[in-house]
Amino acid sequence: MSGPLAEVLDGQRRADLQRAARALLKEPLLTADGPHSDEFRLVRRHTAELREWFERNAGWTLRTDADAARLRKTPGTLTDPTHPAREAARSALPFTRRRYVLLCLTLAVLERGESQVALGRLAEQVVLAAADPELVAAGITFTLERRDERLDLAAVVRLLLRLGVLRRVAGDEDAYVSGSGDVLYDVRRRVLAGMPASLRGPSMAETEEFGERLEEMTAQTALDSDELRFRAIRWKLTRILLDDPVLYYDDLTDEELAYLTRQRGFVTARINELTGLVAEVRAEGIAMVDPLDDLTDVRMPEQGTHGHITLLLAGHLARAAGPVAPAELAARVRELAAEHGGFWSKSAREPGAEPELVEQALTKLVALGLAERTERGVVPRPALARYAVGEPVVRKPGRAHGHGHGRRTSMTVQDER
Numbered sequence: 283m284s285g286p287l288a289e290v291l292d293g294q295r296r297a298d299l300q301r302a303a304r305a306l307l308k309e310p311l312l313t314a315d316g317p318h319s320d321e322f323r324l325v326r327r328h329t330a331e332l333r334e335w336f337e338r339n340a341g342w343t344l345r346t347d348a349d350a351a352r353l354r355k356t357p358g359t360l361t362d363p364t365h366p367a368r369e370a371a372r373s374a375l376p377f378t379r380r381r382y383v384l385l386c387l388t389l390a391v392l393e394r395g396e397s398q399v400a401l402g403r404l405a406e407q408v409v410l411a412a413a414d415p416e417l418v419a420a421g422i423t424f425t426l427e428r429r430d431e432r433l434d435l436a437a438v439v440r441l442l443l444r445l446g447v448l449r450r451v452a453g454d455e456d457a458y459v460s461g462s463g464d465v466l467y468d469v470r471r472r473v474l475a476g477m478p479a480s481l482r483g484p485s486m487a488e489t490e491e492f493g494e495r496l497e498e499m500t501a502q503t504a505l506d507s508d509e510l511r512f513r514a515i516r517w518k519l520t521r522i523l524l525d526d527p528v529l530y531y532d533d534l535t536d537e538e539l540a541y542l543t544r545q546r547g548f549v550t551a552r553i554n555e556l557t558g559l560v561a562e563v564r565a566e567g568i569a570m571v572d573p574l575d576d577l578t579d580v581r582m583p584e585q586g587t588h589g590h591i592t593l594l595l596a597g598h599l600a601r602a603a604g605p606v607a608p609a610e611l612a613a614r615v616r617e618l619a620a621e622h623g624g625f626w627s628k629s630a631r632e633p634g635a636e637p638e639l640v641e642q643a644l645t646k647l648v649a650l651g652l653a654e655r656t657e658r659g660v661v662p663r664p665a666l667a668r669y670a671v672g673e674p675v676v677r678k679p680g681r682a683h684g685h686g687h688g689r690r691t692s693m694t695v696q697d698e699r
Contacts, residue, residue: 299328303556306332306344307524307577310353313446313473325351335556339549340524341502341517345476350446352476358522360496364649365579369437370444377437383422385438387411389447389477392469398451401458401465405435432459439467446473515541516549523553523570527578528651528665530567566664580649587626592643593669594618596652600670605659608644612636 305312305321312322325332329346336342336353343354366376367385377385391407392399405426412424426432436455442448449468457463480499487498505511515538522529531539542549550561550568559570559577572578583593598614599606615636623631630639644660647653652666 298324299331300556300558302328303332303335304558304574304577306336306351306353307557310355310479311445311473311476312351313470314349316446322351335552339516339552340520341513342521347472349470349472350476354476354479355525356479356500356521357525358518358520359526360500361493364645367441370440375437378434380422380431381434381437383412383417384408384424384434385441387424388435388438388442389474392447392474395469397469397471399467399469401435401439401453401455401467404439404467405432405458408435429459439465443467445477446470447477511537512541516545519549520553523550523559523568524557526651528567528569530651530664532566564664569665580646582646582650582652587630588639588642590622590625591615591618591630591639592646594622595640595643596647596666596669599647599653599660599662600666600668602662605656605661607659608637608640611640611644611660615639 302321302324305318306325309318309321312318312325314322316322325344326346329344329351333344336344340355342356345352345354367382368374368376387408388404391404391411395404395407409424409426412422417423424431426435436459439448439455443450447470449470451466451468453463453465455465458465481502482499484495484499487495489495489498502514503510505514519529519534519538519542531542534542546561546563546568550563550570553559553570554561557570557577558574559572562569562571581589582596583589595611595614598611613636619626619631629635644653644655647666648655650665652663652669654661654663
């Protein structure tokens with residue numbers, strides 16, 4: 283087929299492929315009957331192309347069946363702590379260490395269990411699993427008799443409900459937490475089987491150091507040739523550009539920077555072709571800008587009191603000549619409250635609220651790669667310059683200093699002159 287109709291059909295195919303790829307980047311686990319069922323069907327339709335692209339360019343595997351599509355993503359930076367799992371609730375509180383342990387124990391129990399389970403029975407089995415001597419030696423114990431422990435388990439279950447691992451049949455988690463009732467779930471075993479994203483189980487890792495264990499669990503193969511080393515570099519760079527708002531040159535090794543210098547056009551063009559993200563190259567790094575502005579889990583700027591305070595502190599940090607102590611930022615919030623407090627919530631204007639407001643703002647700035655916490659204080663990163671008020675700072679092309687990571691956003695970094 284050729285002519286205008288063929289062009290229209292080809293354009294629609296490319297648009298559907300891009301929509302499917304973006305859906306997987308936002309939700310690496312899609313289910314047939316979940317909130318993204320339309321995107322799931324697109325992924326199923328384009329599985330072959332998506333699988334080939336992700337395996338070749340990012341080293342990620344894609345598994346699809348009639349129930350779910352699972353993109354097993356390995357982040358470009360394994361130790362980035364700025365994007366935790368969160369409660370599937372309005373508060374969206376980040377998971378604590380205890381909740382992560384409960385999540386792992388719950389998945390282990392479900393893997394060995396039946397196709398249906400009651401929350402009370404699940405709790406009993408989790409308590410038994412937590413009695414493992416190694417967990418006890420690590421100071422991890424659960425009785426699930428206290429309300430706060432039951433709240434943690436309920437948060438884990440709600441996350442699994444959102445992911446589609448569990449389906450609620452009857453009851454409510456609040457009743458379990460209060461001790462007045464129970465909940466019954468269907469266990470979706472195919473979805474459950476797709477949860478692990480590592481290539482090796484934690485029990486196969488021989489080292490005890492956390493970072494090294496992550497490396498062992500995600501390592502593909504021994505890099506004993508130039509071809510394999512270059513492939514690993516391409517995967518890492520692609521992962522960062524897909525997942526993080528900005529790739530700073532100074533965060534790369536000399537070998538990685540040399541590869542990116544040679545292959546930048548190829549790498550960014552391939553990402554643009556699949557996702558629609560547009561490369562914005564600047565003096566200290568590269569940002570893949572999202573014209574649709576929906577491939578992010580952290581937004582800036584955003585409305586509301588906390589969004590306003592974050593933006594104002596970003597401007598303050600962008601003008602800083604060096605590290606800024608959190609106490610100085612808290613003092614700045616007090617000054618800003620006198621000027622802008624009329625637009626803020628009542629709780630934000632209360633005396634003593636400043637440290638918490640600063641912490642919330644810094645959490646977002648660090649997650650977006652705009653700032654870095656150091657022992658000397660908070661250090662602005664180059665991309666924060668766009669929030670400075672006044673004349674722009676012009677810098678020669680070079681390498682930035684410090685470390686930082688975040689997810690996709692529509693921010694830029696400094697102009698290259």
